[in-house]
Amino acid sequence: MTRARKGRPEPDQDGPAEESVPRRLLSVATKLFADKGFDRTSVQEVVEAAGVTKGAMYHYFDSKDDLLYEIYARVLREQTDQLERVAGSDAPLRERLSTxxxxxxxxSIANLDDTKIFMQSMHQLSPEKQKGVRAERRKYHERFRALVEDGQRxxxxxxxxxxxxxxDFFFGAVHHLGFWYHQGGSMSxxxxxxxxxxxxLSSLRSD
Known part of the structure; x- marks a missing residue:
C-alpha cells in the first residue's frame, strides 16, 4: 500500500508535488497492466512511463504486487467511505439503501478499468494480500447487507x-458492468x- 517512509529523502523533488507521484504510478500501472497484462509488465516499464526512478516508486510501494493491490484498494476505500456516510445518515431507510x-x-463505472484489471490478476497476488482484499470487500458487503436486514426486521x-x-445478486450485476458498459453509450x-x-428496491417490496 502507499506510504511515505521515514528517514528517506523526498523523491521526485524536481517534478510535480510529491502527493502526485503515487497517483501517477497507479495511473500508468493501470494502463500498462490493461495493455500488456500484469505478469508481462516490468517495474522498469512502470517507472519509465511515470517519469520517476525505481527509488521513487519503492518509496511508496514495496513491489509490483503493491501497485496491483492498491489499484483496487483505493476504489474499495472510496466506496466504503461513501457507504458509511450514507448508512449513517438520518435519511429514511429506503432512501439510504437506494443512494x-x-x-x-x-x-464502479468510474473505475471500471481498475476493477477489471484487478479481478483478472488478483490470483497473482500473494495469499496474504488476497486474503486482505477479500476481508475488506466482505466488510463492505456486510455493511450494505445490514441496511437490507434493518428493513426486513x-x-x-x-x-x-x-x-x-x-x-449477492445485486453485486453480481454490479461486477458484470465491466463486460457491457461503455462510456458514451445510450445511458450515463x-x-x-x-x-x-x-x-x-423493487425486489425488496413487501407487498
Whole structure:
C-alpha cells in the first residue's frame, strides 16, 4: 500500500508535488497492466512511463504486487467511505439503501478499468494480500447487507428471500458492468445507477 517512509529523502523533488507521484504510478500501472497484462509488465516499464526512478516508486510501494493491490484498494476505500456516510445518515431507510446502491454503481463505472484489471490478476497476488482484499470487500458487503436486514426486521422489506442472497445478486450485476458498459453509450453512469437502485428496491417490496 502507499506510504511515505521515514528517514528517506523526498523523491521526485524536481517534478510535480510529491502527493502526485503515487497517483501517477497507479495511473500508468493501470494502463500498462490493461495493455500488456500484469505478469508481462516490468517495474522498469512502470517507472519509465511515470517519469520517476525505481527509488521513487519503492518509496511508496514495496513491489509490483503493491501497485496491483492498491489499484483496487483505493476504489474499495472510496466506496466504503461513501457507504458509511450514507448508512449513517438520518435519511429514511429506503432512501439510504437506494443512494448506497446508486453510489456503488457510479463509482464502479468510474473505475471500471481498475476493477477489471484487478479481478483478472488478483490470483497473482500473494495469499496474504488476497486474503486482505477479500476481508475488506466482505466488510463492505456486510455493511450494505445490514441496511437490507434493518428493513426486513422492521417489516419494510420482504423477508421471504435471505438478505445475503439479495445482496449477492445485486453485486453480481454490479461486477458484470465491466463486460457491457461503455462510456458514451445510450445511458450515463447515473442513469444506469438509478435503474440498478430501482431494481433493487423493487425486489425488496413487501407487498
Amino acid at each position: 448506497a446502491a446508486s453510489d456503488v454503481v457510479v463509482s 422492521s417489516g419494510e422489506f420482504r423477508t421471504d428471500k435471505p438478505a445475503e442472497v439479495i445482496v 453512469a447515473r442513469q444506469v445507477a438509478d435503474h440498478f437502485a430501482d431494481l433493487l
